[in-house]
Amino acid sequence: xxxxxxxxxxxxxxxxxxxxxxxxxxxxxxxxxxxxxxxxxxxxxxxxxxxxxxxxxxxxxxxxxxxxxxxxxxxxxxxxxxxxxxxxxxxxxxxxxxxxxxxxxxxxxxxxxxxxxxxxxxxxxxxxxxxxxxxxxxxxxxxxxxxxxxxxxxxxxxxxxxxxxxxxxxxxxxxxxxxxxxxxxxxxxxxxxxxxxxxxxxxxxxxxxxxxxxxxxxxxxxxxxxxxxxxxxxxxxxxxxxxxxxxxxxxxxxxxxxxx
Amino acid sequence: xxxxxxxxxxxxxxxxxxxxxxxxxxxxxxxxxxxxxxxxxxxxxxxxxxxxxxxxxxxxxxxxxxxxxxxxxxxxxxxxxxxxxxxxxxxxxxxxxxxxxxxxxxxxxxxxxxxxxxxxxxxxxxxxxxxxxxxxxxxxxxxxxxxxxxxxxxxxxxxxxxxxxxxxxxxxxxxxxxxxxxxxxxxxxxxxxxxxxxxxxxxxxxxxxxxxxxxxxxxxxxxxxxxxxxxxxxxxxxxxxxxxxxxxxxxxxxxxxxxx
Numbered sequence: 438x439x440x441x442x443x444x445x446x447x448x449x450x451x452x453x454x455x456x457x458x459x460x461x462x463x464x465x466x467x468x469x470x471x472x473x474x475x476x477x478x479x480x481x482x483x484x485x486x487x488x489x490x491x492x493x494x495x496x497x498x499x500x501x502x503x504x505x506x507x508x509x510x511x512x513x514x515x516x517x518x519x520x521x522x523x524x525x526x527x528x529x530x531x532x533x534x535x536x537x538x539x540x541x542x543x544x545x546x547x548x549x550x551x552x553x554x555x556x557x558x559x560x561x562x563x564x565x566x567x568x569x570x571x572x573x574x575x576x577x578x579x580x581x582x583x584x585x586x587x588x589x590x591x592x593x594x595x596x597x598x599x600x601x602x603x604x605x606x607x608x609x610x611x612x613x614x615x616x617x618x619x620x621x622x623x624x625x626x627x628x629x630x631x632x633x634x635x636x637x638x639x640x641x642x643x644x645x646x647x648x649x650x651x652x653x654x655x656x657x658x659x660x661x662x663x664x665x666x667x668x669x670x671x672x673x674x675x676x677x678x679x680x681x682x683x684x685x686x687x688x689x690x691x692x693x694x695x696x697x
Numbered sequence: 698x699x700x701x702x703x704x705x706x707x708x709x710x711x712x713x714x715x716x717x718x719x720x721x722x723x724x725x726x727x728x729x730x731x732x733x734x735x736x737x738x739x740x741x742x743x744x745x746x747x748x749x750x751x752x753x754x755x756x757x758x759x760x761x762x763x764x765x766x767x768x769x770x771x772x773x774x775x776x777x778x779x780x781x782x783x784x785x786x787x788x789x790x791x792x793x794x795x796x797x798x799x800x801x802x803x804x805x806x807x808x809x810x811x812x813x814x815x816x817x818x819x820x821x822x823x824x825x826x827x828x829x830x831x832x833x834x835x836x837x838x839x840x841x842x843x844x845x846x847x848x849x850x851x852x853x854x855x856x857x858x859x860x861x862x863x864x865x866x867x868x869x870x871x872x873x874x875x876x877x878x879x880x881x882x883x884x885x886x887x888x889x890x891x892x893x894x895x896x897x898x899x900x901x902x903x904x905x906x907x908x909x910x911x912x913x914x915x916x917x918x919x920x921x922x923x924x925x926x927x928x929x930x931x932x933x934x935x936x937x938x939x940x941x942x943x944x945x946x947x948x949x950x951x952x953x954x955x956x957x
Contacts, residue, residue, distance in 0.1 A: 452918070510925060535920070535928045555900055556918045561907050569896045595896070604890045607932040607944075612883035612897045613904045614919030615947050616876035621913045621954075623872035630864045636829045636855070637872045638909045640815055644873045645905040647821050649898045653881045658712070658816045659874030660795070665770060668795045672867040679950055684867075686946050687875050690939055694881075 442585060444468045446501040447485075448516070450477035452557035453532050454507035457590060458485055460565035461505075464589040469499045495519045503586055505551065506531040517544050530583055534606030537599040538573050549574035549583045552602055553591070556613045565590060571597035571605060622680055661691035702845060704728045706761040707745075708776070710737035712817035713792050714767035717850060718745055720825035721765075724849040729759045755779045763846055765811065766791040777804050790843055794866030797859040798833050809834035809843045812862055813851070816873045825850060831857035831865060882940055921951035 445465050447458045450472035458467055462485045469490040472478035478491035490499060495516075498504075504524070506513060510533050517529075517540070525545040534552050541548035555568040570591045574580025580596065587594040597605060620641065624634045647656040660668040669688055673681045705725050707718045710732035718727055722745045729750040732738035738751035750759060755776075758764075764784070766773060770793050777789075777800070785805040794812050801808035815828040830851045834840025840856065847854040857865060880901065884894045907916040920928035929948055933941045 509923075511927060535931060554896060556903055556907070556916075558907065558911070558916060558918065561903075561911060561916075563903060564899075567899050569899065593896075593899075601890055601892075603931065604886055604935060605892070605896070606928075607935050608883040608886040608897065609900055610919055610932060610944070611879045611886070613900050614917065614921065614951070615943075616879040616901075617904055617908060617913055617916050617918075618947055618951055619871045619876040619879065620908045621917065623868040624913050626864055626868040626871070630861055632861075632865070634912070636814060636853075636865070637868065639824075639827050639829060639853075640869055640873050641876075641905055641908055643816055643821075643823060644877055645901055647816065647818065648877060648880045648901055651818070651821060652894070653877055653884050656816075656818060656821075656877050657874065657881065658818065658877075659870055661874065663769075668770060668866075671795060671863065672870060675864060675867050679953075683875075683946055683950060684870070686943055687878055690943060691874070691878055693939075 442502065442589065444499070444501040445503045445505060445586075446471065446499055447481070447505055447507070448472075449507035450474070450481040451507060451509075452559050453553070454505075455481055455484070455559055456555075456557045456563055456565055457505065457507065457532065457553065460590050462486065465586075468501060471495070471498060496521060498524055500524065501527055503528040503530065505586075510536050514540050517541065520544075528579065528582060528586070530586070534602055534609065537603075538575065539599070541575065546575065547579050547582075549579055550599070550602065551583055551587050551590070552597070552605075554605055554609055556609075556617075566592055569593045569595060571595050571602055573598050573602065622683070625680070626676075657691070657695065659691075661688040662695045664692060664695075702762065702849065704759070704761040705763045705765060705846075706731065706759055707741070707765055707767070708732075709767035710734070710741040711767060711769075712819050713813065714765075715741055715744070715819055716815075716817045716823055716825055717765065717767065717792065717813065720850050722746065725846075728761060731755070731758060756781060758784055760784065761787055763788040763790065765846075770796050774800050777801065780804075788839065788842060788846070790846070794862055794869065797863075798835065799859070801835065806835065807839050807842075809839055810859070810862065811843055811847050811850070812857070812865075814865055814869055816869075816877075826852055829853045829855060831855050831862055833858050833862065882943065885940070886936075917951065917955065919951075921948040922955045924952060924955075 445467050446469045448471045467485045470478045470482040475493040482489040482491035529548045530551045538550050550573045552571045553568045568591050570587045572583050572587050574583045705727050706729045708731045727745050730738045730742040735753040742749040742751035789808045790811045798810050810833045812831045813828045828851050830847045832843050832847050834843045
């Protein structure tokens with residue numbers, strides 16, 4: 438028999454917790470928010486509903502069907518140790534891309550991971566329903582139940598064990614964190630020349646449009662893929678040490694990759 | 698007196714030439730396409746109009762008001778030497794981000810650069826009217842005339858001398874070429890794990906949406922900006938040498954940048 442989906446407690450009030458809670462509230466009952474910063478817990482609870490409780494004390498946690506943990510990766514293990522025994526019969530899941538499921542070993546018997554593959558900043562609204570979510574449970578029954586919870590958040594739910602989730606996470610670091618850092622460097626160069634970042638907007642939009650419509654290998658352009666060493670050397674002379682180190686290692690890798 | 702804008706000859710039939718010509722044809726008369734590959738010249742001419750001529754022989758070039766050169770950077774200088782004297786009274790401009798205007802020195806007295814800051818692939822349609830175009834002329838009169846030509850291509854036309862254009866070009870390499878290469882690496886990681894690149898689409902779209910709505914410095918997320926060395930080391934162990942070299946140098950730079 439499939440258990441009903443009932444009350445949920447959100448642990449954490451950061452970027453991920455905020456986005457998930459604000460989507461989940463439409464399809465489930467979030468009864469409480471926990472954060473070690475009471476103010477943050479209060480703020481998020483207010484966004485959820487006027488009845489949603491909040492606390493910064495694990496001993497005041499409500500009894501719930503699912504506890505969803507979105508706190509710092511390296512805080513999860515220590516946090517679990519503080520949870521009262523009587524709450525451990527429920528489902529517990531974290532949302533981290535890099536923390537293995539076995540962080541729950543010895544904690545309880547209904548646990549897993551609900552990992553949304555997305556970048557969340559509090560001030561930018563995200564369409565969470567379209568984010569790919571990867572689920573793992575400590576056994577098939579638990580996994581199926583967590584998948585049901587995940588489908589309350591997004592339409593795109595997949596299974597992924599801890600190993601696969603780590604691979605997804607490192608892929609996401611390249612696709613999001615590192616490409617955004619390339620924008621930061623581009624912005625630095627423009628700033629030095631008194632140009633606004635907005636002159637690059639059409640280029641950045643086109644980069645994405647291409648990458649999501651044709652394979653990225655076919656979308657690659659620029660001096661390195663053409664093997665244009667003259668231009669590459671000229672560019673290196675315009676950059677500071679930090680920038681030119683990155684320019685060099687990425688260009689060499691592109692050169693090697695596209696060598697005819 | 699401002700000269701009328703009349704007949705234009707497009708030199709080149711590659712990605713940039715194709716996109717510019719297909720926009721320019723709506724606002725100006727392109728009378729001929731030159732390419733050293735006659736087939737390519739023919740193909741592009743057909744896209745432009747049924748009257749548009751094509752050739753692979755510089756001695757058959759029509760007399761025109763503007764010759765717009767979109768060929769490989771390192772071919773421009775040699776190409777100019779082959780141009781018959783009687784055609785040099787017209788305006789000549791190239792579209793390269795990295796070739797200085799002085800490539801025309803000694804060639805004629807009405808020359809410059811019309812540089813579109815964009816990535817062009819033949820198979821992907823681009824809204825060229827919104828691309829930022831940077832113009833330089835060998836004197837103010839010429840520059841003003843080239844700006845008039847550029848406004849036939851795009852609504853966003855700016856002046857930029859050769860030095861500034863190079864800075865723009867290297868910024869564009871980071872913003873487009875390198876971020877796309879990050880997508881290529883992400884794709885490699887997914888492929889190794891039998892996952893389609895499409896699972897990253899919402900993440901990539903969000904990366905762009907953020908970068909074009911809040912400053913990229915505020916959009917940065919991920920293990921390096923959090924200073925999470927555990928996750929970074931775990932990621933390094935999942936990558937091949939090439940990938941981990943890039944992961945390491947970019948992460949170290951992010952770490953340094955965001956050090957609290």
